[in-house]
Amino acid sequence: GAVVSQHPSRVICKSGTSVKIECRSLDFQATTMFWYRQFPKKSLMLMATSNEGSKATYEQGVEKDKFLINHASLTLSTLTVTSAHPEDSSFYICSARKIVQGPQETQYFGPGTRLLVL
Amino acid sequence: AQSVAQPEDQVNVAEGNPLTVKCTYSVSGNPYLFWYVQYPNRGLQFLLKYITGDNLVKGSYGFEAEFNKSQTSFHLKKPSALVSDSALYFCAVRTTSGTYKYIFGTGTRLKVLA
Numbered sequence: 648g649a650v651v652s653q654h655p656s657r658v659i660c661k662s663g664t665s666v667k668i669e670c671r672s673l674d675f676q677a678t679t680m681f682w683y684r685q686f687p688k689k690s691l692m693l694m695a696t697s698n699e700g701s702k703a704t705y706e707q708g709v710e711k712d713k714f715l716i717n718h719a720s721l722t723l724s725t726l727t728v729t730s731a732h733p734e735d736s737s738f739y740i741c742s743a744r745k746i747v748q749g750p751q752e753t754q755y756f757g758p759g760t761r762l763l764v765l
Numbered sequence: 766a767q768s769v770a771q772p773e774d775q776v777n778v779a780e781g782n783p784l785t786v787k788c789t790y791s792v793s794g795n796p797y798l799f800w801y802v803q804y805p806n807r808g809l810q811f812l813l814k815y816i817t818g819d820n821l822v823k824g825s826y827g828f829e830a831e832f833n834k835s836q837t838s839f840h841l842k843k844p845s846a847l848v849s850d851s852a853l854y855f856c857a858v859r860t861t862s863g864t865y866k867y868i869f870g871t872g873t874r875l876k877v878l879a
Contacts, residue, residue: 653808681866690871691809692854722774724875740808744865754867 653757670741677743678722771870786841788856797859
C-alpha cells in the first residue's frame with residue numbers, strides 16, 4: 648500500500664495565530680512531498696515542493712514566509728500557516744512521491760486538512 | 766508549457782450506463798498521465814496512470830482510460846456506472862523534468878443518477 652495521512656483533518660483558528668499541518672507517509676519513505684491548496688469547486692494549486700533535508704521550492708506567487716514548510720524526515724513534512732487570516736481558509740492537501748523506479752513513480756495524496764480562520 | 770484540459774465541468778449519466786470523462790493534454794516529450802478521484806472533503810485517490818505501453822490502461826474500481834497520442838487525449842471510461850462513482854475526477858500530467866510536478870485539470874464532477 649501507499650498511505651499518506653494528514654493531521655489535523657479540520658482546524659479552526661483565530662486570525663493572527665499560526666497553524667501547523669502534518670503530512671506523513673505511513674508505509675513508505677518520501678524524499679519529496681508536495682503541498683497543494685484547493686479552493687471551493689476549483690482544482691488543486693501546487694504551493695510548494697518539500698524536499699527532505701533541504702529548503703522547499705515554492706511556486707510563483709506563494710509567500711514562503713507565510714507558508715513555512717519543513718521536511719525533517721523521510722516520512723514527515725509540515726506546513727505552518729503563519730499569522731493566518733480569513734483569506735487563508737482553504738482545503739490543504741499534501742502528497743508524497745513514492746519512487747518505484749524511474750518513471751513509475753506516483754504521487755499519493757493525504758486526506759486533506761480543512762482550515763477555517765475566523 | 767504543459768497543461769491539462771477537462772472540457773466538462775459536470776457529466777451526468779444514468780446508473781448502469783457507460784461513462785466517459787474527457788481529458789486532453791499538452792506536453793513536450795512523452796506524457797505521463799494520471800487520473801484521480803476526490804470524494805467530498807477528502808484527498809485524492811489514485812485511479813490509474815499511463816506511462817508507456819498499451820494505450821488502454823485499467824485501474825481501480827473498474828475504471829479504464831484510453832491514451833490517444835494523435836488526439837492528445839486520455840479519456841476516463843467505465844462500462845457501467847454506479848451511483849457510488851459520483852465524485853470529482855481530476856486528470857493530471859506529470860512534468861518530465863525537474864521535480865516531476867503534477868499539473869491538474871480543473872476537474873469534472875460526475876453525477877450518476879439512480
